[in-house]
Amino acid sequence: MPLKAAPKTLPGILAHGYNGFTVRKPTSLARNFASSASRQKQRLLIVGSGWGGYGVLRGVDKNRFDVTIVSPNNYFNFTPLLASCAVGTLEFRCAIEPVRRYTPQVVAYQAWCDKIDFQRKTVRCMPATPPLPQKSSPLANGTTTQFPETGTPFTLHWDKIVLAAGAYSQTFGVPGVKEHAHFLKDVKDARAIRIRILECFEQAMQPTLSDVERRNLLNFCIVGGGPTGVEFASELHDLLHAEIAEHYPSLAKMAKITIYDVAPSILGSFDRTLVEYAEKTFSREGISIFTNHHVEKCSAGKMFVKEQGEVPFGLLVWSTGLAPNPLISSISEFKKDKKTNSILTDEHLNAFKLDGTVDPDVFGIGDCAQIESAILPATAQVANQKAQYLVKKLNKIAKDQDSPKPFKFENQGSLAYIGDWKAIYDNSGKNDKIINKESGRVAWLLWRSAYFTMTLSWRNKILVPTYWFLNWIFGRDITRF
Numbered sequence: 001m002p003l004k005a006a007p008k009t010l011p012g013i014l015a016h017g018y019n020g021f022t023v024r025k026p027t028s029l030a031r032n033f034a035s036s037a038s039r040q041k042q043r044l045l046i047v048g049s050g051w052g053g054y055g056v057l058r059g060v061d062k063n064r065f066d067v068t069i070v071s072p073n074n075y076f077n078f079t080p081l082l083a084s085c086a087v088g089t090l091e092f093r094c095a096i097e098p099v100r101r102y103t104p105q106v107v108a109y110q111a112w113c114d115k116i117d118f119q120r121k122t123v124r125c126m127p128a129t130p131p132l133p134q135k136s137s138p139l140a141n142g143t144t145t146q147f148p149e150t151g152t153p154f155t156l157h158w159d160k161i162v163l164a165a166g167a168y169s170q171t172f173g174v175p176g177v178k179e180h181a182h183f184l185k186d187v188k189d190a191r192a193i194r195i196r197i198l199e200c201f202e203q204a205m206q207p208t209l210s211d212v213e214r215r216n217l218l219n220f221c222i223v224g225g226g227p228t229g230v231e232f233a234s235e236l237h238d239l240l241h242a243e244i245a246e247h248y249p250s251l252a253k254m255a256k257i258t259i260y261d262v263a264p265s266i267l268g269s270f271d272r273t274l275v276e277y278a279e280k281t282f283s284r285e286g287i288s289i290f291t292n293h294h295v296e297k298c299s300a301g302k303m304f305v306k307e308q309g310e311v312p313f314g315l316l317v318w319s320t321g322l323a324p325n326p327l328i329s330s331i332s333e334f335k336k337d338k339k340t341n342s343i344l345t346d347e348h349l350n351a352f353k354l355d356g357t358v359d360p361d362v363f364g365i366g367d368c369a370q371i372e373s374a375i376l377p378a379t380a381q382v383a384n385q386k387a388q389y390l391v392k393k394l395n396k397i398a399k400d401q402d403s404p405k406p407f408k409f410e411n412q413g414s415l416a417y418i419g420d421w422k423a424i425y426d427n428s429g430k431n432d433k434i435i436n437k438e439s440g441r442v443a444w445l446l447w448r449s450a451y452f453t454m455t456l457s458w459r460n461k462i463l464v465p466t467y468w469f470l471n472w473i474f475g476r477d478i479t480r481f
Contacts, residue, residue, distance in 0.1 A: 045158035052164035052366030055387025062105040064398035072128040086190040087239040088476035167322035167367035176298035181318040198480040200314040216312035218255040224319035225266030234419035347406030423447040
């Protein structure tokens with residue numbers, strides 16, 4: 001039976017012939033795909049997912065901003081708990097929060113920011129995900145060509161940008177540090193350290209090694225006497241005197257923890273009486289402290305200290321401060337701090353241009369930015385408070401309300417764990433506080449309660465005390481996998 005001719009297209013219908021039939025498509029659908037909706041919300045771009053960037057991401061009004069976050073990690077690191085994760089006191093997921101908790105309201109890209117054009121308000125990004133295998137694509141002449149599926153730069157546009165890219169670990173140009181030392185700024189670092197600690201004991205357990213080789217392998221060195229280095233040394237001490245002493249009794253006696261620092265004392269930001277308490281505690285526990293010592297270079301399994309010569313190690317953890325982020329170093333449109341090379345901002349967290357005026361659309365927070373009139377320490381506490389202030393500011397801008405008062409840092413004190421259920425707490429700069437200085441078990445309770453309170457999600461508020469309790473009852477897991 002012959003096919004009938006296709007009927008005429010009705011008004012408001014698009015017709016496309018297909019094998020003699022008419023495929024009909026409403027013009028309303030075509031308009032939806034062909035035209036873009038009018039943009040009313042401002043585009044807010046957040047660079048970085050640390051204490052600053054993630055804090056802004058959590059609090060900013062997503063109904064009033066088109067929010068995009070770009071970070072090489074798709075998670076936030078709860079840095080105060082990384083030392084505990086590195087020895088198995090806590091599991092790794094206790095110290096991270098997913099960025100995609102706030103999608104699809106927020107567009108998230110796991111990528112590096114390579115270059116920012118502040119005139120055109122664009123940023124060029126490079127994917128931080130592994131490239132897919134290249135695939136062959138046939139051409140008209142029969143030949144093939146290779147097209148990588150990822151790894152291609154892309155560009156994002158913004159109306160307002162929050163620079164919260166953080167900072168890198170400072171090596172002071174010491175040769176071999178990047179190749180042979182471990183850092184402790186990311187949950188990946190904590191995982192690598194935990195694997196290496198257990199690896200050292202399994203290697204030392206081999207019957208072919210001499211006692212000298214075992215002692216060299218079980219020498220755990222920490223360079224940097226700040227809170228991060230001190231807390232890791234303390235957590236490692238707890239591991240050695242608990243699970244390691246139980247399961248590797250002969251090796252535990254050979255293990256040694258040593259802290260090196262170029263400064264005259266450790267924990268330089270703490271009150272002197274608290275520092276002396278920590279040093280005496282470490283001395284009783286067998287943790288060696290070498291201040292005014294300078295590391296000249298590192299190689300595989302050994303470092304060279306100016307005052308001591310060659311020092312063998314099984315694990316070297318490097319924690320000597322912060323180095324500028326390459327992205328921030330590449331920015332030449334704004335004023336920089338001469339010492340840290342971080343961007344200088346006013347008290348409203350807007351970046352200063354070279355001519356002394358501020359850019360109302362560029363904000364700097366976290367370790368990559370400093371307030372020019374009040375240089376603050378590069379700590380999680382400062383970055384978190386700046387993020388909370390900026391959230392209020394941005395939400396007021398979106399509502400066309402007056403900007404909040406200038407940012408003012410409220411010091412909540414400093415805490416450091418020193419091992420064996422002891423800690424130190426310093427808030428001596430605030431005379432109106434009930435507790436200005438504390439050490440021992442009371443400070444340890446303050447330390448644990450503070451970190452438990454600061455955890456962001458209810459999931460981790462449950463996981464953290466659960467793992468504390470489980471490890472107290474059953475001990476840490478020392479399996480290596």
